[in-house]
Amino acid sequence: MSEEERIRPVVRRELAVLANEFAVVRVSLDTTGNGPRLLVEDTETGDTIHLSPLELACLCLATPEDRLQWMRVGPYRDERKPLPQHSEPDDLAPRTVS
16 A cells, blocks of 8 residues: 555446457546546556546547557557658648748
8 A cells, every 4th residue: 555545545436347359448537646546457457557637638639640650668668650741731732832
């Protein structure tokens, strides 16, 4: 038990257990920090991550290429390749006036 858990009781509400053929994770609402966060736990390894509202909002902005890179962990880590430099979309590219 951590020092924080001895001082302040851990308050977590399990929201869901999500499973497929590749992984099982438990998702809980953790209110022990400065604000509510999602706690995601890999039930096989016990690894956990706390995600704040800002971090969750950033996940929504991730591109498919970003998410593909996240999947390359563990034995697949060596398959990571540098991402190609993306050019700016035409509507955001600097324009020259003739």
